Amino acid sequence: MKRSITLQINGKTHTGEVEPRLLLIHYLREVAGLTGPHIGCETSLCGACTVTVDGKAVKSCAMFAVQADGRDVVTIEGLASNGDLHPLQTAFWEEHGAQCGYCTPGMIMASKQLLDRNPHPDEDEIRHGIKGNLCRCTGYQHIVNAVKSAAAKMGA
Amino acid sequence: MASTVTKTETLFGKRMKRKEDPRLITGTATYVDDIQMPGMHHAVILRSPYAAARIRSIDTKRALELPGVAAVFTGADVKDVGPVPCGASLPGLRVPHHHVLAQDRTYFVGHPVAVVVAADRYIARDAVDRIEVDWEPLDAVADPEKALEAGAPAVHPQWPDNKAFDYHQEHGEVDKVFAEADVVVKQRITSQRLIPCAMETRGVVAEWRSGEKALTIYTSTQIPHLMRSLVAGMLGIPENKLRAVAPEVGGGFGSKLNVYAEEALMGFVAMKIGKPVKWIESRRENMLATTHGRGHVDYYEIAAKKDGTIVGIKLKLIQDVGSYHQLLTPAIPTLSVLMMPGVYRCQNIRADIVGVFTNCVPTDAYRGAGRPEAMHGIERMVDILAAEMKMDPAELRLKNFIQPEEFPYATATGLTYDSGDYDKPLKKALEIAGYAKLREEQRAARSAGRLMGIGLSTYGEICAIGPSPATPAGGWESATVRIEPSGKVTVHTGCSPHGQGEETTFAQIAADELGVDIEDVIVLHGDTAIVQYGIGTFGSRGTAIGGTAMYFAIQELKAKIKRFGAMMLGCDEVRFEDGRCVCGKTGKSVTIQEIAAASYRAMKLPPNTEPGMVATYFWEPPNFTFPFGAHIVVTEVDKETGDIAVKRYVAVDDCGKIINPLIVAGQIHGGVAQGLGQALYEEAVYDDSGQLMTGEFMDYCVPKSTMVPWIEDSNTETPTPVNPLGIKGVGEAGTIGCSPAVVNSVVDALSPLGVRHIDMPMTPEKIWKLVRGGAA
């Protein structure tokens, strides 16, 4: 029944036996112990579980752990390097992009993909880039500001 | 002893990034679902698929046979667990017994019927499908107006009229002013059922320590202390053997201002199986079984003189209660009545509420709780009156505002408005929006055949809820401030913030008052084993009441600091400033850090002074606070598609003194997005059989980033005399000001077609029909 998988998560190799039906989000949270990515719907509608797989933002509730076999996953926990916050993390802090924080890890990961693809997005492009991620607290305005500010710093 | 450098900059009023954010942006915060314990089991709940049904029998055998399943409990097992409490009381209130699991009958889709406990979540979910229930579906009613009709199915068989309560309030000479009025306008206005949709669903972890006979409940709540008191009662365990923890909480908006069946149920399960148990609500369950908000059908009448002076307001309010009363269900519409005159000088009011049982999940507090309904009503009615009288809506409002010199102002509903200057935000908003120019543009747009609308709202609301006599569980708040021997400051607040940034705003106040660095202050909350009893975070009360409690605790400490300072300096004339006690005669000083150390070392004590540096203060507010503001919304309606484009959103809010403008702006933005959701997108739709048709994010439209406009936000600051900080509260203002401004704008856009009212949500389909058919 169980299948053996090996994947990279935040630069570390993880190997394990999993049930084929185990969702990647559950693998990350309950097997790998990475509780940064959250569950807001389990139906690929809210984006709280967003991580990157081979560099692309993915809703990890919409993927099985076995599908991540051999691939490279980055979660919010893997974003800072050597203890230095990623510019997006700093910008979310400085611009008050988080209130309850529940959407925040997914929102930052989606924003990262947005900036990878378009380093200088305007407001409209930012709103489109994060529209797969719901936030009930912020009304998005400070998130837009955060992404703008990160873009400016990363481009500088 | 080495003294420490202290700060001199004032932080009150300063834009500061939040102290809570480092854990949130790194994914290291601990929400309920992040808690893991050895031996922890997982619970999944079987819920009623019918809005009304008799349970003939339940067979759990096949579920129990599944390897990994530890236990299954049904209604029969939990007979002795006390009922889910209703904390509000009204004369003649009918309160159905609300068991934590259904007994022989279910009353709404989502009603908990049984709970499966298993070694892992997947097994528990599999096992739930193996429970066999023999159902006898019954007739249900989901619409409150239909529920009031003769012959409607009875939600609770003992009350065939489906009435949960009646409530009447009246002041002045209502009949006389209506008889003598020059103009009377009437309108039926609904505030639809909404689903709060905090991004974190509810969740509970319960841990039973058999040796100590002590239970810990970790729950995603806004009120850990009240939850503990009430759940201890439900489970029959002493209150001091129950520890409640609200860990990181991923949004509440009123939906976690409650005591739920599942909280007691998980306590019960943990005690039965002797292992920790976790229950995490799925999104679908969240939509079905966590309280909804609003659910009003309002019949308004307003009377005016020919110069536009409003003289009387009548309201018949039908409140959709749902199947049960949750913690505050019946109290919510009474808040609407309290605020029904809004910011206008009108002393003649009559309100009649009828609370109606329906086969739906209960309604209860949702961001604004009663005030958005009231403001939607009065602000729509004022616009309808303005249209009827061919007056400009801004002018009509300015004419009827209570004036600054009239405060404190006694309203017809029994409130005393603390302070206000209603012209200010309106005039500021008109200026920012460029109102006169917008009206010109509108004339041009209309002659070009375009549907452009300008709408405004001037809202007032109740914050800092509230004085204890007006609040079911007590309306005070508590704080303990502890200056540690090193001089670091630990604040314990009885509030339970979950996104509002109180760890930051409280620290700003404490740092200012004590003259220490903000980095030296931490604010703890949400754990009954650590924090003294408290009330919680809701009703825009946290900072205005909890922050004030902390302020007073600090004043006690400052008196004590001065006594130590005087002793240490050998000076009878000391003042405390910038974190040090200074002798008025010699100019010599000791720092707060030195004083803290001396207070614990206690080699020598000032007269009548205990060692240590801790103070606890329970602050009872003398009144609510009453923020206000003005929102202006410019819209354009697409005739072909019925789509509404929000072109501009101007918000000028007055929440009293501002501690941190960044946080205030964030609260307004989020509030506006929820108000906009109600105005344009969101509705909990039940079909006639009581099935929820909007049970996922696919069907229930929480606004996305592309659906919320840029908000041009600013403030005016009118301090309150209710507390020494002058702060009023801001958590709900955005929501309260938003929906009427948006609807007024769209009605204004469609007014050339003869439209005078539109009920929310203003979906493209509804607008398209109006554009084609003309009439509302």
Ligand code: FES
């Ligand atoms: S939990 Fe994956 S998208 Fe919502």
Ligand code: FES
């Ligand atoms: S910050 Fe709470 S959901 Fe986004």
